[in-house]
Amino acid sequence: MATGEKPYRVYRGGRVKGKVPLDRPQKGPDRNTRGPKAPKIRRPRRRWSWKRRIGLGLIVLLVVGTIWGIAGYLSFRSGVEKANGRLDSSVTPVLTKQSGLLLSNPTTMLLLGRDHENNDRRVGLNNSDSIMILRTDPSRHRLVYLSIPRDLRVPIPGHGDDRINSAFPRGGASLAVRTIENFTGLEINHVMIVDFRSFTSLIDNIGGVDINVPDQILSNRFDCPYKAAGCARWKGYRFHPGLQHMNGRRALIYSRIRENQLDPSESDITRGERQQAVLRAVLHKLLGVGTALKLPFTGEQLLQPLTTDLSAWQFLQLGWVMKRAGQKNALHCRLGGTATSIGGASVIVGTEENISVIQMVTGRSAVQPPPPGSGPYGPGCVVGNRQFR
DSSP: OOOSOOSSEEETTEEEOSOOOOOOOOSSOOTTSOOOOOOOOOOOOOOOOHHHHHHHHHHHHHHHHHHHHHHHHHHHHHHHHHHHHTSOTTTGGGSOOOOSOTTTSOEEEEEEEEOTTSSOHHHHTTOOSEEEEEEEETTTTEEEEEEEOTTEEEEETTTEEEEGGGHHHHHHHHHHHHHHHHHHOOOOOEEEEEEGGGHHHHHHHTTOEEEEEOSOEEBOSOSOOSOHHHHHHOOOOEEOSEEEEEOHHHHHHHHHOOOBTTOTTOOHHHHHHHHHHHHHHHHHHHTSHHHHTTHHHHHHHHTTTEEESOOHHHHHHHHHHHHHHOSTTOEEEEOOEEEEEETTEEEEEEOTHHHHHHHHHTTSSOOOOOOTTOGGGOOEEEETTOOOO
């Protein structure tokens, strides 16, 4: 018999003919039989990785930041447009057109401060109480502030020689621009007028300003904050030397001090320096990053004390230029001369040193302080936090 696998099974009872049954798996449970169903296996939910969470957070911040930035810019632009509307139409034609962007090209801006609340009769005539020029040089990352004494005697077009601050009431900002351009030889690209009556709210809205007080001050008794009995015992406002954070009211008082009882040598020049220190601090803070975060809520209010030809885009450029340049190496200059009296009025007659100061402002000459012995009216320049005296 041949060997190999037989097509039948062998049982104890004998062999069985027929096909060999195959062991095939059943396709499914019998429909006629009921039994427990197999439980469904649920896959665990996949948790978000830290990378996905960070990515989602960044997207949310980007969207919120974009919306916030657009809202702030629109609010700020609305305030700028109102500030542009307050500028007399005669000013724009006398300004020298800006050459290119402020981001990459030098610009010269005239800052005029008016204080109608001051008890000085000359200020009551709407004279420009504070006169300062800001010149930016982005290529050198340098800021230059030029202080001009309001009593400096200069030729005023169409009115002869007089104090420089009298140009504003005679012909507005346009005549002030022409007068300063003719006297200094500097081309004025932009103008900004600050109204000290609204100065307090502006400083409070930007969170106050930091002012470096050079010397101890005890003012004369103006604008007494007490009642009659208290004012009789009050000696005046006190300011200690050093860096101080001032709110709007404190900064306004500091800029208005005309007499220091502790230093009789102080003059209108030192008062002007205080005003311009406050103006510089306000401008730097106004264009800072911290103020930009508040723009959706305070954009229009911030610019209420200002009148200017600067557009919103130019404001942003100026802020970036000032931030990059910083204040540490800023150049502080002043024009001056000899104090005298003409026609019963106290004036300052300019000297030849003023020409050298203009050369320092434009970067054509080395920086030099006021000449020794020139007194509080000596022309010159200093760098950073150095004082003129």
